[in-house]
Amino acid sequence: MVVVGILLTGGSRSVAxxxxxxxxxxxxxxxxxAAVGSxxxxxxxxxxxxxxxxxxxxxxLAADVVTGVEQFWREQFPVQFxxxxxxxxxxxxxxxxxxxxxAPCLRQPSELADQGLFCPRLDVVAWDRTGLLPRxxxxxxxxxxxxxxxxxxxxxxxxxxxxxxxxxxxxxDRYPTILIEAMADCFAGVVVHAAVDGRIANVQxxxxxxxxxxxxxxxxxxxxxxxxxxxxxxxxFDRASAFQDGYRNGAGTCAGMTVHNQTFTQRGYSxxxxxxASGDLALDDLVGSMGPDANSWFGNLVRSRGGNxxxxxxxxxxxxxxxxxxxxxxxxxxxxxxxxxxxASAADLGRVHNGLGDYASAELVASRYALAALGALGRxxxxxxxxxxxxxxxxxYTRSLLDRNADGGFGLSPGDIDEAVRxxxxxxxxxxxxxxxPPSGDRGFQRIEQFRAGALGGxxxxxx
Numbered sequence: 001m002v003v004v005g006i007l008l009t010g011g012s013r014s015v016a017x018x019x020x021x022x023x024x025x026x027x028x029x030x031x032x033x034a035a036v037g038s039x040x041x042x043x044x045x046x047x048x049x050x051x052x053x054x055x056x057x058x059x060x061l062a063a064d065v066v067t068g069v070e071q072f073w074r075e076q077f078p079v080q081f082x083x084x085x086x087x088x089x090x091x092x093x094x095x096x097x098x099x100x101x102x103a104p105c106l107r108q109p110s111e112l113a114d115q116g117l118f119c120p121r122l123d124v125v126a127w128d129r130t131g132l133l134p135r136x137x138x139x140x141x142x143x144x145x146x147x148x149x150x151x152x153x154x155x156x157x158x159x160x161x162x163x164x165x166x167x168x169x170x171x172x173d174r175y176p177t178i179l180i181e182a183m184a185d186c187f188a189g190v191v192v193h194a195a196v197d198g199r200i201a202n203v204q205x206x207x208x209x210x211x212x213x214x215x216x217x218x219x220x221x222x223x224x225x226x227x228x229x230x231x232x233x234x235x236x237f238d239r240a241s242a243f244q245d246g247y248r249n250g251a252g253t254c255a256g257m258t259v260h261n262q263t264f265t266q267r268g269y270s271x272x273x274x275x276x277a278s279g280d281l282a283l284d285d286l287v288g289s290m291g292p293d294a295n296s297w298f299g300n301l302v303r304s305r306g307g308n309x310x311x312x313x314x315x316x317x318x319x320x321x322x323x324x325x326x327x328x329x330x331x332x333x334x335x336x337x338x339x340x341x342x343x344a345s346a347a348d349l350g351r352v353h354n355g356l357g358d359y360a361s362a363e364l365v366a367s368r369y370a371l372a373a374l375g376a377l378g379r380x381x382x383x384x385x386x387x388x389x390x391x392x393x394x395x396x397y398t399r400s401l402l403d404r405n406a407d408g409g410f411g412l413s414p415g416d417i418d419e420a421v422r423x424x425x426x427x428x429x430x431x432x433x434x435x436x437x438p439p440s441g442d443r444g445f446q447r448i449e450q451f452r453a454g455a456l457g458g459x460x461x462x463x464x
Contacts, residue, residue, distance in 0.1 A: 048063060048066045048067040048070060048088075048091055049090065049091065050062065050063045050066065050091045050092070050093050051090060051091065051092050051093070052092055052093040052094055052095070052101065052129065053093035053129055056129075056134075057137075058129060058133040058134045058137055058145070059093055059129060059133075061133075061137065061142055061145055062091075062093060062127065062129065062133055062145060062149060063091075064201075064202040064203060065145055065146050065149045065150075065200075065203055066088075066091050066125065066149055066153070067201065067202070068195075068200040068201040068202055068203045069146075069149065069150050069153050069191055069200065069203075070085075070087065070088060070153065071200075071201060072191060072194055072199065072200055073085050073153070073157060074087070076190075076251065077157070077160070080250070080251040080252055080255075081161065081251075081255065083160070083161075085160070086160060088123060088124065088125060088153070088156050089122060089123040089124055090104070090122070090123075090124045090125075091124065091125050091126070092104050092124060092125070092126035092127070093126075093127060093129035094109050094112050094126050094127065094128060094129060095109065095128075095129060095130050096109045096110045096111075096112050096113040096128050096130065096131065097109070097110070097130065103126060104119050104122050104124045104126050105117070105119035105121060105122060105124070105126075112126060112127070112128050113128055113131055113132075114128055114131050114132050114135070115127070115128055115132060116128070116132060116148050116149065116151070116152045117152060118152045118153070118155035118156055118159070120155075120159050120164050120165045121165070123156070123159070125149070125152045125153060125156065127148070127149065127152070132148065133145055133148070136148060136216055139216070140212045140213065140215055140216035141209055141212045141213070142203070142204075142205070142209070143192065143195070143205040143209040143210065143212055143213035143216070144212060144213050144215075144216030144217075146191065146192060146195055146200070146203055146205065146213065147188050147192060147213045147214075147216055147217050147243075148216070150187065150188040150191040150192065151184045151185060151187070151188040151217075152184070153187075153191075154183065154184035154185070154186070154187030154188050154191075154254075155180070155184050157187050157251075157254075158180065158183055158184065158187075161255055163175060163180070163183070168180065173259075174258070174259070176259065178234050178238070178264060179257060179258070179259055179262065181234055181239075181242075182234060182238060182239070182241075182242035182257060182262060182264075183242070183254050183255070183257050185217065185234070185239050185242035185243045185246070186242045186243065186245050186246035186253065186254035186257065187246055187251065187254050188217070188243060188246065189242070189243040189244060189245065189246025189247035189248075189254075190246040190247065190250060190251050190254065192205060192210065192213060192243075192247060193246070193247045193248075196210060207443055207445075208443075210443070210445050211425060211443050211444045211445055214240060214243065214425060214444065214445060214448075215425060215426075217239055217240070217243055218236040218239060218240060218418075218421065218422070218425070220239070221234060221235050221236045221238075221239055221418060234264070235265060235415075235417065235418050236417070236418035236421045236422065237265050237417040237418060237420075237421050237452075237455075238264050238265055240421055240448055240452075241263070241452055241456075242254075242257075242262075244445070244448065244449055244452065245257075248449075263456060265402060265417050280357060280358040280413070281358050283346070283349065283350055283353045283358070283361065286353070286358050286361065286362055287344070287365070289410040290362050290365060290366075290410055292410075293401075293410040294365065294366055294369045294397065295311060295369070297397055297400055298369045298370070298372065298373045298393075298397070299311055301373055301393075301459055301464070302373050302376045302377055305377055305464065306377075307373075307376045307377040307378070308376060309373075309376050310340045310376070321339075322334075322336035322338055322339055322341070322343075323336075323338035323339075324336050324337045324338055324434060325435070326435065326436055327343075327436075328345070328436075329432070329435065329436025329437075330368070330429070330432050330434070330436045331348065331364060331427075331429035331432055331436070332344055332345055332348035332349040332351070332352055332361070332364055332429060333345075333349060333361075333364040333365045333367065333368045333429070334368060335368040335369075335371040335372050335375075335381070335434060337375060337381055337434050340372060340375075340376075342365065342368045342369055342372060344364075344365060344368075349361050349364065349365075352364060352423065352427075352429075356419050356422055356423050356426075357415065357416070357418075357419035357422075358416070358419070359398075359412065359413075359415075359416035359417070359419040359420055360419040360420060360422065360423035362416075363394055363398070363419075363420045363423055363424075363430055364423070364429050364430055366393075366394045366397050366398070367390045367391060367393075367394045367429070367430035367431075368390075369397070370389070370390040370391075370392075370393035370394050370397070371386065371390050371433070371434060373393060373464075374386060374389055374390065374393075374464075375434075377464065379464070381433060381434040382433045382434050382435055382437075383433060384433075384439035384440065384442075386433040386434065387431040387432055387433045387437070387438055387439045387442075388431065388439055388442070388450050389462055389463070389464065390430065390431065390433075391424070391430050391431050391447050391450040391451050391454075392450045392451065392453050392454040392461065392462035392463075392464075393454055393459060393462050393464060394420075394430055394451060394454065395450070395451035395452060395453065395454030395455035395456075395462075396454035396455065396457075396458050396459050396461065396462060397454075398412070398416075398417065398420060398451075398454075398455055399454065399455040399456070399458070402417070420451065421448055421451075424444055424447040424448050424451055425444035425445075425447070425448060426444065428442070428447070430447065430451075431447055431450075
């Protein structure tokens, strides 16, 4: 049976069948696109008809969102793809607790609790109006409702491009669920960028709202330790990556996604001990394992670029005298330019470690090694370029750990990259230069972009 649609979260409702991305062998070339020029001069669409709802603030916002987003696609779909947009048949605001009101494509409304869906069979978008939307609004603001509904409408965009439920059944290798979800996240990024630019009627998202919207999106990541499978939707890094690709590069990039041109980092647990520890090392064990590894990786990087690396570099958790003023302003982990030492405050680093996870703290230490590497190469360690390069090189180092996991030693556990993404979104420690100043104007969105540049492009992606 072809199940009813693609849910926003990491739940089980997707098109049945299809191996995980690790099993993919088929050729999956990008879909040809046909851009046809400027947006057509279309009159504003009438308000979307939303079935259900009781006129609450969340209901009114949802109606504004789906009206504005569908108007955006009415204008942009012909421009991007050379095809006329076909209006979505219906929108449903569902109360999962009211069994007397049917929910489209579901046996009972309770199945939609805390979810949204696009049902290709009926061509409808539905959402939980009493749980999901009020919670998103309260915790993350109006932009979170935009992200959630734009993601589901993104599945309708796929459907109109021929990437429908039948295509998934016919070509499960070409269209695994994790790719389908990444494309919808990407289309959501396109829409959010339009909202930031003021091009979505009645919906506005500012810089702070953009970060909050991303936080909402990342709450829908798959649970830690879930391997890529038939129902996988993506970890935080994968979902953030797809969203940012759409935000920066537009709808053509989303439609052109394939299993060959996407990098999925999601991993399952590889050992019982990792499961028992939830993938986390104690702080002392983390530092003891990471210090030599980071020293080796960044040292090799510096030497390969003709620089002189001072080893041993690190005196972690045992700060020494340093002539660099205001060293503590760098945050829990610090780089001393006068001695070349990387140090950390056990108490401050421990709070990050305990609050966000072990790799959130490891990321901060890696960012100080990155500053040390920049200094060893004669690059600036002060100013915005230094902070951005430090974040980027931290991404490159993180990707090296993912690639080296099979070799044993210090490596990444499931959820580690999610911890890094969350830290970058919530805090600016990794982007602080040697004086403790982060790049002015950069927010979590930009820090994740910088981290991705290194993770996907290596040191060369950071200009190093």
